[in-house]
Amino acid sequence: MSPPPEFQALIIALSLGMLVGLQRQWSKSQLAGIRTFALVTLMGAIAAQIGGPEPVWLIAAGLLGLVALLITGNILVRESAGSGQTTEVAMVVMYLVGVTVVIGNTAVAVVVGATVAVLLQMKEPFKAVVSRIGEEDLTAILQFAVISLIILPILPDRTFGPYDVLNARTIWLMVVLIVGINLAGYAGFRLLGQKRGTLLAGILGGLISSTATTASYARTPSADPVRTRAAAAVVLLATAVVFVRVLIEIGAVSGTLLATAIAPIGLLLVLAVGLGLISLKGTGDQEGSAVEKSNPSKLAPALFFALMYGGVLLAVAAAEDWLGGAGLYGVAALSGLTDMDAITLSTSELVDAGRVAPGTAWRAIVIAGISNLIFKGGIVVSAGNRSLSRRVGASFAVLAVASVLLIVFWPS
Structure with a gap:
């Protein structure tokens, strides 16, 4: 009772x-x-x-x-x-x-x-957290507040432009999402600093920028084989985190695409993690060189990403209209060279709007991933030592081949 x-x-x-x-x-x-x-x-x-x-x-x-x-x-x-x-x-x-x-x-x-x-x-x-926050960190937090709480609400929520795919508020919402993810990685890097181990360095590097992480760790001295293995592990783990980031971005925009893409992209994630852990074995708790990363909430880079995202969104819609899936894949290959965010978010939005089939969209994202692997592999070959180039190159080749096999043989 x-x-x-x-x-x-x-x-x-x-x-x-x-x-x-x-x-x-x-x-x-x-x-x-x-x-x-x-x-x-x-x-x-x-x-x-x-x-x-x-x-x-x-x-x-x-x-x-x-x-x-x-x-x-x-x-x-x-x-x-x-x-x-x-x-x-x-x-x-x-x-x-x-x-x-x-x-x-x-x-x-x-x-x-x-x-x-x-x-x-x-x-x-x-x-303890506040004691580690510097002026630049506080500026980053306040600028993110401006981007998300001041600019976003005042933007018009209506479509415009060719193919009626551009929407100022939606574009800026994608900016908020990407800056938020980058800010999370930046905060982790600032709080944990140089004391992070190899595993954590790879995770934070993937959140901040896998390309910047690759460029930073490619400069590992060839005379130290243990550090070479650790550098390869960081690069591969940062690449694995990119797949996590891609799935988060897809899920934030299109549940329909996430339901279709989670299995094939998840397999690539598991493979990338496995390759990274194999390289990590026997390295101990190495500390690598710091990834150069400035305030991720600056307005100029945010505006640049908004323009890039809008451009990729328009290019994807035009390519799909003129050339079908082949045109979309071409745009994905080009846009994925240095950045996976724009093509991931744009294709997700078009799937959510019913303009692109989910099977076509995730294949385009995986093609962008292959392009990104090629670009980062080139960085390692040009800046890294021979041992690091072999390790990373072989692992990237495995990921690229697996990606192609998924694109070709995965059920539509």
Whole structure:
């Protein structure tokens, strides 16, 4: 037999207050612990319950009383030791959580209460992260906010241009997606820095830029065979991450294409990971040269990608219209030389619009991948030592042959 609804609300409020109070008491807060937070949350719940159908005045009165108590308590605590305002703010929030439970938004109250507890507990990790953030990093975060929260909402959401495939908001949404992925890799690189091992270097390199990673690690000295194997592993693992990135981009734009492409592209991903791990064996925890990477949220590169994406989208639509699949494959081969993002996103969007068949689209993306392998292989041959060229070249050849076999023999 469950308790009456009004008591259920009080129990939930009490539990949430005790959860947050537990964290505060564990962190040795001088102002409030388990009992105080439990009472504050109950106070909010009771104020909402006894206030009748219009409890606003009583809720406001309780909130003012709580603020007065907090001011008094804060003055007394500060006489003996300095403290921040986190506990006081948390108490006000938990009072409102108690109110929210009674009003009927129990799910919201539970989420907010748990979030408060997590935020309070994450003080030291947050401090550690912030201590590593430099001016350029903060600029990158703020510029991403401009790109995603200011520019994107004001762009018109309508198609225009030849073939009616260009849409300013959709194009910029793709920019936000790519810059977001790049920013995640950049953040990982900045936080983990030079202490990353070979495996992590490959993963971050693939998120940032597999081409830049290949160029950086191709300069490994030939006199060190262990570092040569490690460099090959980084290049191959970065290439494997490209396939993960491609699947994420496809899934973000077209679920239809993802359902068709996940199996063949997933096989290439598994093969690339396997080749990378084979090369990784016996290298230990090597540290390689840093991948040169600047702020990924700068407006100029974002505008360049928007123009490139729009151009590829238009070229793909025109090629499909004039030449069918063969024309699309040609565009994919050219655009994939240095970048996989534009062709992946453009073909995904056209599949979602019903202009390109999913089987044709994923084959075009794989062709772009072959082109990208050839380009990166050329970088290794021209800049790398002979041993590295053999290792990477052989692995890239295996991936390219596997890609061709999938294109030809995979069921349409």
